[in-house]
Amino acid sequence: MRTLGLIRRGTPAASHDLWTQLEARMHAADDVVRVALPALGWREAAALAVAIGTVAVVPDPLRFLVASGLC
Amino acid sequence: MPPVPEPTDEALLLAWQRGDRSAFETLFRRWQDPLHRHLTRMLDDPAAADDLVVETFLRLRRHVARWRSGTPLRPWLFTIARNLARNRMRAQRLWGWLPLSAVRDRPAPSAEPSGPDGEIRRHVARAFAALPPAQRETCSLRLLGDLSVEEIARVTRVPTGTVKSRLFHGLRRLRAELAHLKEG
Numbered sequence: 001m002r003t004l005g006l007i008r009r010g011t012p013a014a015s016h017d018l019w020t021q022l023e024a025r026m027h028a029a030d031d032v033v034r035v036a037l038p039a040l041g042w043r044e045a046a047a048l049a050v051a052i053g054t055v056a057v058v059p060d061p062l063r064f065l066v067a068s069g070l071c
Numbered sequence: 072m073p074p075v076p077e078p079t080d081e082a083l084l085l086a087w088q089r090g091d092r093s094a095f096e097t098l099f100r101r102w103q104d105p106l107h108r109h110l111t112r113m114l115d116d117p118a119a120a121d122d123l124v125v126e127t128f129l130r131l132r133r134h135v136a137r138w139r140s141g142t143p144l145r146p147w148l149f150t151i152a153r154n155l156a157r158n159r160m161r162a163q164r165l166w167g168w169l170p171l172s173a174v175r176d177r178p179a180p181s182a183e184p185s186g187p188d189g190e191i192r193r194h195v196a197r198a199f200a201a202l203p204p205a206q207r208e209t210c211s212l213r214l215l216g217d218l219s220v221e222e223i224a225r226v227t228r229v230p231t232g233t234v235k236s237r238l239f240h241g242l243r244r245l246r247a248e249l250a251h252l253k254e255g
Contacts, residue, residue: 003242003245003246003249004214006191006195006249006252007195007214007215007245007249008108008214008215009188009191009195010191010192010193010194010195010196011108011111011112011192011195011215012108012111012117012192013103013104013107013108014103014104014107014117014120014121014124015117018099018103018107018121018124018125019096019099019100019103021121021125022099022125022128022129025125025129026129026132029129029133
C-alpha cells in the first residue's frame, strides 16, 4: 500500500455528521443580539471629553446640569 | 451529454451570499472531512477536531464580508482552521501548568478500532507526532487537506521553496516510519 493510502486510512474522518452540530450553533448564534457601538468621530470624542471634564471639574455635577436646564 | 461540472468553492460562497442556504451546506460537506483529518493530525485529538471544524465554518460565516470575490476560498478556510488550532494548543499548554486541570481535562481515551485498522491509526499518529511541527503541518495540509504547494505557502506564510523543502523532508520521514506497514 502506498504511503498516502496508509496515512488516509490511518486518519479517519469525523465519526458522525457535523452538519447538525453546525446548524445548532448557527441558530444559537442568530439568537444572540450583538450591540455594535458606532465608530467614534471627532464630534463624539469632543462631546465625551466635555461630559467627562464636566463631571471631573464641576463640584456638584447634578446641580450644575439642573441649573443649566439639561436635566 | 458531458457531465455537469461541480460548482467551485467560490461559486458556492457567492451563491450562499446571494441567499442560497443549501450552497453553504454543500460547501461544508465538501470540506468537513479534509479539515477534520488535517485538524486531527494537528491536535492528535479527533473530538477537538470535531469542534474546530464546526468553529471554522462559524468563523467563515461571521467574517464572510471580508472575503473578496475572485480570491480562492480554500487557503482562507485552512487559515481560519490553523488559527483556531494554534489558539487551542496555546490554551492547552497554558492550562497544562495547573495540576488540577491536568487531571480534570485529560481527554478520555478514544475508542480505537482493534485489528489492522487500529494498528495503522496508531502508527500513522506516531509517525506524524514524531515530525517537527512545521513539517507535520505542511505534510498534513498536502496529504490530508489536498492543498497545493502555493496554497500551503499562503496558509503558513512562508515561501514556496520552504514548503517544498518541508514536504521533501517530512515525506521522507513518514515513508521511513511507515515502511514496515507497507511491506506487511
